[in-house]
Amino acid sequence: MLQAAEEIAKSLGEDAVTYDNDVLEHHGHSEWSTSNSPGRAVAVVYPKSTEDVSAIARICHRRNVPMVPFGAGSSVEGNFSQPHSGICIDFSFMDQIVAFHPDDMDVVVQPGVNWMDLNKRIASSGLFAPMDPSPTATVGGMVSTNCSGTNAFRYGTMKDWVLNLTVVLADGSVIKTRRRPRKTSAGYNLTGLFVGAEGTLGMVTEATLKLAPIPQxxxxxxxxxxxxxxxxxxxxxxxxxxxxxxxxxxxxxxxxxxxxxxxxxxxxxxxxxxxxxxxxxxxxxxxxxxxxxxxxxxxxxxxxxxxxxxxxxxxxxxxxxxxxxxxxxxxxxTMTSTRPAGYEMWSTDVAVPVSRLAEMIAWSQAECGKLGIFSSVIGHVGDGNFHVAMIYDPRDAVQKAAVAGCVHRMMGKALELEGTVSGEHAIGIGKKDCLRDELGEETIGVMRALKRAVDPKGVMNPGKVFD
Amino acid sequence: MLQAAEEIAKSLGEDAVTYDNDVLEHHGHSEWSTSNSPGRAVAVVYPKSTEDVSAIARICHRRNVPMVPFGAGSSVEGNFSQPHSGICIDFSFMDQIVAFHPDDMDVVVQPGVNWMDLNKRIASSGLFAPMDPSPTATVGGMVSTNCSGTNAFRYGTMKDWVLNLTVVLADGSVIKTRRRPRKTSAGYNLTGLFVGAEGTLGMVTEATLKLAPIPQxxxxxxxxxxxxxxxxxxxxxxxxxxxxxxxxxxxxxxxxxxxxxxxxxxxxxxxxxxxxxxxxxxxxxxxxxxxxxxxxxxxxxxxxxxxxxxxxxxxxxxxxxxxxxxxxxxxxxTMTSTRPAGYEMWSTDVAVPVSRLAEMIAWSQAECGKLGIFSSVIGHVGDGNFHVAMIYDPRDAVQKAAVAGCVHRMMGKALELEGTVSGEHAIGIGKKDCLRDELGEETIGVMRALKRAVDPKGVMNPGKVFD
Missing domain, CATH: 3.30.70.2190 (Alpha-Beta Plaits)
Structure with missing residues (x-):
């Protein structure tokens, strides 16, 4: 792995690679996340272009080294954890607006672009990108988790706003999923497959996003x-x-x-x-x-x-x-800033058909209430999607296990009500078991076959979504 | 292939299989379609359930017999042609509404349900399925071509209205792509992959469709x-x-x-x-x-x-x-009913970014005008998508070649303007070359790899989308 990092440094320049422990720690652990793995990447690398990313992939692929893409680090299910170590690819320096087409109501961006920043920069055109996840989120991560937020009731989720993607595959080859028209029925919907794949099928290096008119x-x-x-x-x-x-x-x-x-x-x-x-x-x-x-x-x-x-x-x-x-x-x-020192927040989300929402929320409130710790329900009720946040003391193993157990039961209840174990946070390492419960082994088997088809060596963000 | 048909008759009953020449002809050729192949299936089979479809697939898969799903036969790019013969699976008898959930604003249907019929049957609930392709179209085909129509400007395309699919894969295994909540970020978006795959990845045997409120x-x-x-x-x-x-x-x-x-x-x-x-x-x-x-x-x-x-x-x-x-x-x-006897209509469609639309339409009008035959432009201008229809004499080989050449140049022009060779008719056998021009060999290569992953024998609707 270190040899891969050295080879990347030779190819991209010494500045593009760091082994700094603080940086590795920041890229391998998140206090926002409910799931973290003890593994850490051996290096963080900073590409500046699709070509850089392709070079990184070619090197890692040849050496069978895991690649873990990293955006803003705001995901909450361990989506950028490095359980198998490897190289972490940070897209901070790929933060450019490549092309803005106001007449076509679309914008071509690199994955490191922050959505709030994007919306500020294009506001004078009367257009905006409607997805509103965490304020810090960047487009690459938003694509990879199929994010949404409060605007989803009106505007749908991220998959509805991506026109095309440029993707670097595991072996370094580069594809563009489709062109720029707002509508197409030409060939398989690869765009829709890479959206929400959590970087396990390839790395997004450019995205064309549909934009909506800012309401009057x-x-x-x-x-x-x-x-x-x-x-x-x-x-x-x-x-x-x-x-x-x-x-x-x-x-x-x-x-x-x-x-x-x-x-x-x-x-x-x-x-x-x-x-x-x-x-x-x-x-x-x-x-x-x-x-x-x-x-x-x-x-x-x-x-x-x-x-x-x-x-x-x-x-x-x-x-x-x-x-x-x-x-x-x-x-x-508000919640995280007011929690006692040393306490952490476990934030999870489920979505159910709207008619089951009242039952699901009431059940969650009652179950969490039994734990004797602070918990609350916040959510996107219009989509049948809500979050439960619990503030707990991670040093108290019994309490932590109780919280985990409660979340697990909550997932079971969501499935009983024909729901999903993740409305907008994706699966990461935290909900792999739940996904199997949700979809069954045969459906996961198809996902696994697709993954193998584009990443036979299993080097793209390994250990995520399913095993 | 005939042995496969006989085995299917044994499994599903004699009534479920026909070798009638008129039926085979009707299922193998369409005068609506711009592309037809001379091949014909050896038999048409009529499943009544997912289990029937699974049995058919197991038999055909074991015997390496091509399977070609057939809905209403209203597609126009030879999407249900049988260039490699095989068994044609007609979903006419799978036309039931399985479950209607007005409170969740969704409906579970079999693939043979006609969309206009569906909308009539659920109208009293104040809900409707907003896609409006050909009046005869059925849900299975609508899913498989990622259809749309005049409502796409407001409501998007078929992929935006399918919550989940039950799919029978090439080997007869059955998967459900996801559950019923309106929103999810759990695992790969298999639903989005099967929508628009033109039956080359599997056969849709049940679909849960989102519904919209009928406007006041x-x-x-x-x-x-x-x-x-x-x-x-x-x-x-x-x-x-x-x-x-x-x-x-x-x-x-x-x-x-x-x-x-x-x-x-x-x-x-x-x-x-x-x-x-x-x-x-x-x-x-x-x-x-x-x-x-x-x-x-x-x-x-x-x-x-x-x-x-x-x-x-x-x-x-x-x-x-x-x-x-x-x-x-x-x-x-109107156009087809007024054409001279023996004449056919070539109807094609492209979509371009909206800012290029005027140029694309003007170019198409001028090019088609040179042919000296009737041609017209009709379209979904809000999506940058339009159709050109040309009325020509198929017995006149020179004229037919001129029309085909014009369509080919039109595809080239659409690509030059960053467009797509198919806005809503899909690829079928008619536009495979154009798709390669649109996306390039590497992107098609990924589609091919995905296809191989779920259909290694290549028995699902072979010869469509790409070779």
Missing amino acids: DTSVAVVSFPSIHAAAAAATTLIRSGIPLAALEIMDEQQMAILNAHGSATVRKRHWAEQPTLFLKFSGTTAAVQSDAARTAALIQQSVGDSGSSTFHVAGSRQEEADLWAARKESLF | DTSVAVVSFPSIHAAAAAATTLIRSGIPLAALEIMDEQQMAILNAHGSATVRKRHWAEQPTLFLKFSGTTAAVQSDAARTAALIQQSVGDSGSSTFHVAGSRQEEADLWAARKESLF
Whole structure:
């Protein structure tokens, strides 16, 4: 492995390779992640072009050395862990916008581009890339985990926004999955196969992303409910209504209590009802936003019924709109910044058919509640997808095992309800067993056959997704 | 091959197999298709269940007999041709709705379900499956060609509406690609790989489709322009505006002239301006429809400028709305029903980035015009996708060769403009060379490797997509 690193240094230059322990540690372990492996890469390398990545792959392939691509390090299932050591490929220096085609509503970017930065740079065109995962995420990782976020209810997931990919395969060969038109039925959908493959089939070195027009106007509303069931039922009604909500999110009473106790990094202090709360975003023309908000309020009233006591509050100003949304968007950071020293957060996600959501959330709340530690539900209720976050003491082996057991049971419950063990975090090393439970050995067998077809030596991000 | 058919008859019953020449001919040749092969299957078999399909595959696989799945026979690139003979599997008897989940907005269907029939049967729920290819198309074929139609501008293509598939692989093993939640990032996107694979990777025996809420209200407008350039430019402006049009279609002056000369099957006679015309559909709340139509009219006026003479006409009644849309939707039938006896229609499609659309359409019009035969442009301009239809005499070898040459040059032009050789008809046997030109040998090589991984004997719909 070290010889491979030395050969890469010879090919790309000494600056392109580091053996620094702190760097290796940073690239091999994440405190955001629920799953980490003790393995570490022997070196981190920094390509600057597709050609560099191809050279790295040719060297590693010849020497049977594992390659682990690394984006922003914000994934949470050990997706960039190095259980088999190898070479870690960091795409930080491939952070250029290659071509911007506003008339075609697409942009060609390198994998190291951060999505928020991209959106800032193209904002004057009236266009944006709609996926909104972790603020630090970069395009390569977003592609590899098929990420989404709060905008998925309106805009779908990452796979819906990638037009084509340039991919370096395990042996260093370079392919482009397709061209630039918004629509095609020409040949196999390779783009869709590499999206969500977690770097196990190849390394993305360029991506053409579809862009959406920035809506003319937006608004945000919050609605609190007497129970999580009432909140989920109202969400189902809204989904069925066809009102084109921009986002439909949930935070439970625990999470709302955190807001009252600690506020948020950028949000002005306000008193929140400590009840299950829906966060709604509206977007479109000003008239549509107003009409959608009014229809939404009426439907919620109807859903809750006479006995209900939901409160529907629409932001009265741009500042309040930003505040309300930040309260949702920053909830993960609020939690981590307020946890006791030495404690870690276990954040997991599942998705179920929408009709099973209320049952799934209630079950998760009850199960996690039994642990006697802080836990909360936050999520993309519009997609039937939500996160459970638990704050635990990793030095307490019993507690850690209890958390892991709870997560495992939660996965089982999601599957019982025809759901998935990962709505948007992917599988990594953390959920391989769960994936087998979800899909069965024959389906995994097909995935394995596809993997072998493009990476017969098994050197691309080994040990991830399935064994 | 005959032994395989006999073995299938033994396993499924005599009724499930036919050797009738008329049936074989109907399943091996299509006058709708631009590509037909002289080969014919030795038998057509009619499974009734996934188990039947699995039994067929096990028998054919053991005997190395090609399997060619057959849906409605409405594909146009020879996608169900049998160049290597074999067994044709007709899914007509697998036409059941397996489960309808209105609360989850999805439906589980067998591949023989017709999409219009499906939409009629679930209409009372307020939901619909939004893809609208040929009226005769069935779900299996729609999945296999990654079909779309006029609704793609708003709703995307088939791949965006398939939640999971049950697939019988070449050796008879059965997999389910994933479960039912609307969102997942668990494992490889097998669903997306089988969609658009044209039956070369396996046979779809069940599909779970996402459904959309039927819009509260709709309207249709037609706008005629002095030139195809002006029409395409206005279309680009509309796409960029973010107005959520339900459809954005184009018909050129030739096609409009056909309407005046022959009318349409269901459309009342009216006088159409024989100019390039955009057909627009609006949908949403009544207020949104009105506001979108008004904004659209203003934007078109702005796009055409002072010198322009576009006419914007919104349907004044439900009847007129239906008439206007039928004129677009039935244009292909209008053309085929009015062609001279013995003549055939060559219908091809390309898609290019939207900014190249005006150039592509103008080029195609000019090239086809040189042939001295009837040709017209119809298309999904909102997606940068359009069809050229040419009416020619297949008995005239010189004319036929000229048409084929023109189509070939058109593919070359589309590629020069970063487009695709197939927006929605897929590759079949007709466009294999073009696909290689589009993607290159290395990308095709990856497709070939994937195919080999799941069908090492090459018995699933052989000779399609690539060689």
